[in-house]
Every structure is written in C-alpha cells, then in structure tokens.
Amino acid sequence: MNIVACIKQVPDTAAKLQVVDSHVTWGDSPLIVNPWDEYAYEEALLLKEKFGGKAIALSMGSETAIEALKTCLAVGCDEAYLISDPALTGSDASATAYTLASAIKKLGDVDLVLMGRQAVDGDTGLTAAMLGRHLGWTVLTQVIKVAEIDPTAKTIKVERFMEEGRQVCSAKLPVVVSVIKGINEPRYPSFMGIRKASKMTIPQWGIADLGIEACKVGKAGAFVVWPEIYPMPVKETKVELIEGASPQDIAAKLADKLIAEKVL
Amino acid sequence: MTNKVWVYLDQFKGEATPSTWEVLTAAKQLTKELGGGITALVLGCEIGEIVQQAFEFGADEAVVCDDASLKDFRLEPYSAVFTKVVGEAKPEIVLAIAGTRTRDLFSYASVDLQTGVIVDATELAIKDGAVVVTRPVYAGKLLCNELCPKARPQLITVRVRAFAPPQAEAGKSGIVTKVSPVLSEDSLSTKVLDYVVEEGQVSLDGAAIVVAGGRGVNGPEGFEPIRQLAKVLGGAVGASRAAVDAGWIPYPHQVGQTGKVVSPDLYIACGISGAVQHQAGMRTSKLIIAINKDKDAPIFNLAKYGVVGDLFEVVPALTEEFKRRLGK
Ligand SMILES: Cc1cc2nc3c(=O)[nH]c(=O)nc-3n(C[C@H](O)[C@H](O)[C@H](O)COP(=O)(O)OP(=O)(O)OC[C@H]3O[C@@H](n4cnc5c(N)ncnc54)[C@H](O)[C@@H]3O)c2cc1C
Ligand SMILES: Nc1ncnc2c1ncn2[C@@H]1O[C@H](COP(=O)(O)O)[C@@H](O)[C@H]1O
Numbered sequence: 001m002n003i004v005a006c007i008k009q010v011p012d013t014a015a016k017l018q019v020v021d022s023h024v025t026w027g028d029s030p031l032i033v034n035p036w037d038e039y040a041y042e043e044a045l046l047l048k049e050k051f052g053g054k055a056i057a058l059s060m061g062s063e064t065a066i067e068a069l070k071t072c073l074a075v076g077c078d079e080a081y082l083i084s085d086p087a088l089t090g091s092d093a094s095a096t097a098y099t100l101a102s103a104i105k106k107l108g109d110v111d112l113v114l115m116g117r118q119a120v121d122g123d124t125g126l127t128a129a130m131l132g133r134h135l136g137w138t139v140l141t142q143v144i145k146v147a148e149i150d151p152t153a154k155t156i157k158v159e160r161f162m163e164e165g166r167q168v169c170s171a172k173l174p175v176v177v178s179v180i181k182g183i184n185e186p187r188y189p190s191f192m193g194i195r196k197a198s199k200m201t202i203p204q205w206g207i208a209d210l211g212i213e214a215c216k217v218g219k220a221g222a223f224v225v226w227p228e229i230y231p232m233p234v235k236e237t238k239v240e241l242i243e244g245a246s247p248q249d250i251a252a253k254l255a256d257k258l259i260a261e262k263v264l
Numbered sequence: 265m266t267n268k269v270w271v272y273l274d275q276f277k278g279e280a281t282p283s284t285w286e287v288l289t290a291a292k293q294l295t296k297e298l299g300g301g302i303t304a305l306v307l308g309c310e311i312g313e314i315v316q317q318a319f320e321f322g323a324d325e326a327v328v329c330d331d332a333s334l335k336d337f338r339l340e341p342y343s344a345v346f347t348k349v350v351g352e353a354k355p356e357i358v359l360a361i362a363g364t365r366t367r368d369l370f371s372y373a374s375v376d377l378q379t380g381v382i383v384d385a386t387e388l389a390i391k392d393g394a395v396v397v398t399r400p401v402y403a404g405k406l407l408c409n410e411l412c413p414k415a416r417p418q419l420i421t422v423r424v425r426a427f428a429p430p431q432a433e434a435g436k437s438g439i440v441t442k443v444s445p446v447l448s449e450d451s452l453s454t455k456v457l458d459y460v461v462e463e464g465q466v467s468l469d470g471a472a473i474v475v476a477g478g479r480g481v482n483g484p485e486g487f488e489p490i491r492q493l494a495k496v497l498g499g500a501v502g503a504s505r506a507a508v509d510a511g512w513i514p515y516p517h518q519v520g521q522t523g524k525v526v527s528p529d530l531y532i533a534c535g536i537s538g539a540v541q542h543q544a545g546m547r548t549s550k551l552i553i554a555i556n557k558d559k560d561a562p563i564f565n566l567a568k569y570g571v572v573g574d575l576f577e578v579v580p581a582l583t584e585e586f587k588r589r590l591g592k
Pocket of ligand 2: 006007008009034036037040058059060061093096100114115116117118119120122123124125126127128
C-alpha cells in the first residue's frame with residue numbers, strides 16, 4: 001500500500017513576523033515542517049510499517065522546501081518529491097490542490113493521501129477536500145484515529161474529531177485523509193536518518209512535468225487573492241491588577257468588575 | 265431563487281448548530297448593500313423545524329432537500345445537491361458558519377463550481393460588488409483581506425461569534441422550494457457508523473464563557489476548581505497544550521494553534537503563561553482575565569484584569585463569590 005504525505009514548509013510558529021507592503025517576513029527564524037503535517041508523515045510511516053509499501057513525502061513550494069522533505073526522509077520516508085515552479089507563486093488552496101492532485105496522479109499507484117489539518121501560515125484547511133475532489137476520491141478530514149485498514153478489501157475505518165464528538169466512519173480506498181494532533185506522536189529524525197537523507201535525491205517537478213497549464217495555477221489561476229496583510233491591531237488594554245487582603249477580597253473585587261462589564 | 269445572497273445552514277441530527285443563525289446577521293449586512301433577499305439552503309433529514317426557524321431569523325426563501333441519504337453529513341451527497349442547486353441559481357455569495365462540515369463542503373464543492381473559498385471571516389465589506397473578507401492568518405498574529413474577484417459564487421464561512429445572533433420574528437414565513445437528492449445511498453462509499461459524544465460538558469465551540477487551566481493546575485485533579493468555576497458561570501473548560509500533553513485533560517479541551525480557536529465574551533486563564541501558540545486560540549476573546557503566580561507572564565499583556573497569585577486560592581474564592589452573587 002503506497003501512501004503519500006503532503007508536507008508544507010512554513011515559518012516557525014514562534015517566529016516574530018514582520019509585514020512590509022503586505023509581504024510577510026520572519027527574519028532569521030527557521031522554516032519548519034508545518035506542525036500538523038508531522039502527524040501526517042508519522043501516520044504514513046506507521047501504516048507503511050504495518051502494511052508494507054512506500055511512504056512518499058510530497059511538497060509544493062520553493063527550493064527551500066527541500067529541507068522539509070529531507071526531514072521526512074530522515075524520519076523514514078522512502079521517497080520525497082518537490083513541486084517547484086515560478087509559475088506556482090501566488091497559488092491559492094484551489095491551485096495548490098490541483099497541482100498536488102496532478103503530482104499524485106503522476107506517482108500513480110497510491111491508496112492513501114495524508115495531509116495536515118491546516119497549514120499554520122494561511123490557516124485555511126481547504127486543501128484536503130479540494131484535492132480529494134480533483135482525484136475523485138473519498139475525503140475524511142479531522143481524523144484522530146485510523147482504526148482499521150483492510151488492504152485486500154480496500155476499506156478504511158477512521159475516527160473523526162467533529163464539533164459534536166468523535167464520528168466513526170468507513171469508506172473505500174483510495175481516500176484523502178487529513179489528520180489532527182492526538183493521532184500519534186511524531187518521531188524525531190535520528191542522526192543516522194539525517195545522514196541517510198542527505199545522500200538521497202529529491203526529484204523536482206515543474207508544471208510542465210505535471211502537464212499543468214500556467215493559466216491554471218499561481219496568480220493567474222488562483223480564485224482567491226489577498227492584496228492586504230497587516231499586523232493584528234494591538235488592543236490598547238493595559239492590565240489592571242486586582243489586589244486585596246485575602247483571596248475572598250480579590251474575588252469580590254473581580255466579581256464587581258465582571259458584573260460592571262456585563263459579561264455575566 | 266434569484267437572491268444574490270444565500271446562506272447555507274449547518275445542522276447536526278436535524279438541529280441547527282448553535283451559532284448557525286449568526287450567518288443571517290452577516291447576510292443582512294450584505295443585502296443592505298447588494299439588495300434583494302436572503303435564500304437559505306437547508307440539507308439534511310427531518311429538517312422542517314430549521315426551515316421555519318430560518319424564516320423567523322430573517323431568510324426570505326428556503327431551498328430544502330430533506331432525505332434519508334442526508335441524515336449524517338457526508339461530503340458526496342451533500343456536495344452533489346449543493347453544487348446542483350447553487351450552480352443553477354448562481355448566487356453571488358453563499359455564507360455559512362465556520363466549522364468542520366461547512367469547510368469541507370465548500371472546499372469540495374468549489375472544485376465543481378470552479379470558484380474559490382474563503383474561511384473564518386471576522387468581518388465582511390463590499391467593494392466594487394465583491395465581498396472583501398477580513399480574516400486572521402498566521403495563528404491570529406496577522407490579519408488578511410481576501411477576495412474572490414473573478415469567480416462566482418463567493419463561498420465564505422464566518423467565524424463563530426464574529427457576528428451577533430439575529431433577533432427572531434415569531435411566525436414569519438417564506439417561500440419553500442423542495443429539491444431532490446442527487447446521489448442514491450448505494451452509490452455512496454462513506455458510511456457513518458457511530459458517534460461518541462462527550463456528555464454533560466459545555467462545548468468550547470461557541471461558548472460565551474471559557475475557564476481555562478494550564479501547567480499551573482499541576483495535575484488532573486487541579487482541573488477540579490477550574491471545572492467548578494466554569495460550572496457556576498455556565499462556561500466551558502479550556503486548557504493549554506501543556507496540560508493536554510501531560511494527560512490531565514483530553515485534547516478536545518485544548519485551546520490554541522493546534523487546538524480550538526475560541527472567541528468568548530469572557531476568558532479566564534488560570535496558570536497559563538500565554539505562549540503565542542496559546543494566544544492564537546483565544547486572543548479574540550472580548551474580555552480576558554489572567555490568574556498567574558508570575559507577574560511577568562505574557563498572558564498579562566492580553567488581559568484586562570489580572571490577579572498575581574495562587575490559582576488554588578483565587579479560583580475557589582471566585583467560585584464561592586459567584587455562587588453567592590448569581591444565587592446558586
Ligand atoms: C507547533 C506548536 C503548537 C502549539 N500549540 C499550542 C496550542 O494549541 N495551545 C497551547 O496552549 N499551546 C500550544 N503550544 C505550546 C506553547 O508553546 C506553550 O508551551 C504552552 O501553551 C504552555 O502551556 P502553559 O501556559 O500551561 O504552561 P507554562 O508555560 O509552563 O505556564 C504555566 C504558568 O502557570 C503559572 N503557575 C504555576 N503554578 C501556579 C499557581 N499555583 N497559580 C497560578 N499560576 C501558576 C506559572 O507562573 C506559568 O506562567 C504549541 C507549541 C508549538 C511549538
Ligand atoms: N504547498 C503544499 N505542499 C504540500 N502540501 C500542502 C501544501 N499546502 C497545503 N498542503 C497540505 O494541505 C494541508 C492543509 O493546508 P491548508 O489547506 O493550506 O490549510 C497541509 O497540512 C498540508 O498537508
């Protein structure tokens with residue numbers, strides 16, 4: 001059973017962001033594997049260890065994303081592919097999903113695609129369902145447990161984390177699954193793993209390799225545009241510290257404030 | 265069905281999800297500028313009551329597909345009806361409340377409708393006939409104005425509690441158009457087998473009050489005073505990742521970048537330092553109170569009121585105080 005994990009490279013979640021003319025920079029903060037995608041590659045590795053086949057990491061991004069893919073190889077993925085092309089700049093979720101779908105079709109024999117719940121830069125969480133639709137596969141988002149896979153019957157049973165609780169559902173492979181925290185504990189790359197990864201080649205595909213027309217991706221193909229990005233306006237609240245002779249005294253003063261604020 | 269502004273009403277087991285009506289407030293804001301009425305799209309099984317409520321909350325007409333194949337939300341059958349109806353009526357905008365189902369539905373359907381999706385709007389404005397959506401990005405550290413300039417409909421979800429709930433007008437009715445399902449049960453590969461719902465707790469989603477505990481609660485039993493205060497205030501219990509990772513409280517309670525994003529009227533952070541990743545989930549709360557031993561904890565930069573002290577003294581005292589004042 002071959003499994004693809006889709007990995008995005010993003011700025012570190014603790015990075016101090018700067019915005020100049022709606023262009024976001026993060027100084028010398030490192031670029032990392034999108035935190036949610038660590039759960040995707042870990043699940044790919046666990047399932048491959050159980051069922052055999054290959055775990056393949058796939059990323060669309062600039063050449064820097066090679067580092068993110070090396071991390072995937074270092075933890076044990078068998079292959080990694082980078083989709084990189086100047087024409088992809090400005091892609092929205094729709095264009096990204098279309099591009100990833102084209103790459104997955106090119107890879108061919110794949111039964112399961114794992115994604116993170118969302119990328120922590122754009123914070124949209126749209127790509128999984130769009131990708132599934134492009135491939136014509138079933139989509140199961142917010143998966144917190146892969147309960148069962150039957151490789152011969154080609155079925156999967158999962159638990160999904162919904163607003164109302166856990167949903168248990170089954171579907172036929174192939175499927176696109178997006179995963180959340182709690183599904184596993186992502187492993188760290190070992191020294192040996194890092195050494196091995198550094199010797200592996202990561203094939204790079206441009207849009208021509210995927211048979212994609214330039215007008216369908218990047219700025220030209222994106223449906224959604226984001227002309228303005230700016231810092232969240234800082235609320236002018238200076239904390240008012242509540243002090244008192246005893247916890248009861250403090251509680252009484254705080255209760256007065258809350259009642260005056262009409263939040264109760 | 266010629267209205268420009270549509271709302272898709274999210275439901276679970278035949279009941280509208282608590283925040284869903286907020287989309288009608290957002291929709292009314294848009295029709296004020298764009299003109300026309302509001303069409304509500306309701307898909308599900310035994311959803312007659314939602315249709316009636318939709319009119320009372322401000323919809324002028326409703327397009328309804330009530331069928332057993334739509335009992336549980338599944339992408340294939342929902343998206344098939346959605347794309348058919350919306351593709352034919354060609355509204356300018358379809359709004360829905362942000363959530364797992366609506367995000368999946370809009371993104372899946374957008375491929376067939378050849379349009380874009382914008383999620384988690386906190387504000388909407390109209391510019392040159394298109395909706396400009398303001399939404400938080402980069403874990404709420406930045407804001408972004410997004411639009412879908414060249415394709416229609418604009419599929420937009422609005423964040424829970426970003427718009428006020430609308431006033432109901434009892435007895436108001438409207439025009440209902442019934443549509444048939446597109447896919448039959450035997451063509452569907454996904455089966456929903458079971459639901460495991462956490463009982464007896466106020467859900468974080470849409471909660472007006474959240475009392476949250478962090479590493480400072482120092483163990484699973486440390487959540488007891490937090491729960492008590494939440495109970496007296498009628499609020500939900502939240503937690504930092506440190507508390508969840510330590511196994512003191514299950515993941516559904518985690519607030520933050522890799523947990524839930526909440527926007528309550530009141531957020532009480534107890535023994536939480538206020539790391540940026542935690543802030544990502546609660547920064548937009550209307551009033552934040554911090555209780556922490558360390559006067560330099562970053563959470564005090566977000567809080568309007570703060571107590572520098574031991575949560576094990578302050579939280580129970582608050583519980584007692586509110587019990588008395590709220591007459592419980
Ligand atoms: C990729 C990534 C994603 C993350 N996602 C999340 C997320 O979704 N949510 C999240 O919360 N974190 C997240 N984190 C973790 C985050 O960085 C912090 O580590 C975490 O929020 C810290 O939790 P805390 O405030 O409870 O613990 P600490 O930072 O250890 O703070 C504990 C606080 O309790 C106070 N305290 C101790 N005892 C008492 C007492 N008796 N009374 C009063 N105060 C007391 C201390 O002064 C201290 O300020 C993420 C991190 C990463 C790298
Ligand atoms: N450029 C990309 N390359 C590879 N995977 C991606 C890319 N963008 C998004 N994804 C995948 O889609 C998931 C959801 O991303 P998003 O829809 O952008 O929030 C991520 O967690 C990744 O698994």
